[in-house]
Amino acid sequence: MLRGAVKDGSGAPLPSALVELTNTVSGFSMSTHTANDGSFVIAKFAPARYRFVVSLSSFETQTTDFEVTSAAVLDLSIRLEVAG
Numbered sequence: 723m724l725r726g727a728v729k730d731g732s733g734a735p736l737p738s739a740l741v742e743l744t745n746t747v748s749g750f751s752m753s754t755h756t757a758n759d760g761s762f763v764i765a766k767f768a769p770a771r772y773r774f775v776v777s778l779s780s781f782e783t784q785t786t787d788f789e790v791t792s793a794a795v796l797d798l799s800i801r802l803e804v805a806g
Contacts, residue, residue: 723763723764723765723766723795723796723800724743724764724795724798725761725764725795725798726760726762726773726775726778726796726800727752727759727761727762727800728741728756728760728762728778728800728801728802729754729760729799729800729801729802730781730801730802731803733801734775735756735758735759736760736781737756737757737758737759737760738755738761738776739756739762739777739778739802740753740755740775740776740777741753741754741756741764741776742773742774742775742777743764743772744772744773744775745767745768745770745771745772746770746772746773746787746803747754747770747771747778748770762778767790768790768792769789769790769791769792770789771790773785773787779796780804781804781805782802782805783786783805784800786798790800
């Protein structure tokens with residue numbers, strides 16, 4: 723499970739941000755939007771290499787690549803800065 727929260731530079735939650743998780747080998751992608759409190763959950767995905775992308779209009783997109791080697795809970799806190 724992948725869970726976390728998306729906030730702006732001041733720490734305020736960012737609702738409706740697009741959260742995408744893509745398997746970099748198969749290309750299979752899952753996505754969700756953050757809740758009013760900025761939280762998100764992507765419940766099930768297999769161990770593999772992934773690209774994690776968070777985007778929201780007027781903010782810079784955050785991209786992170788990582789590898790999942792076992793079924794575990796991953797917690798990610800993301801801060802998006804205003805695009806300039």
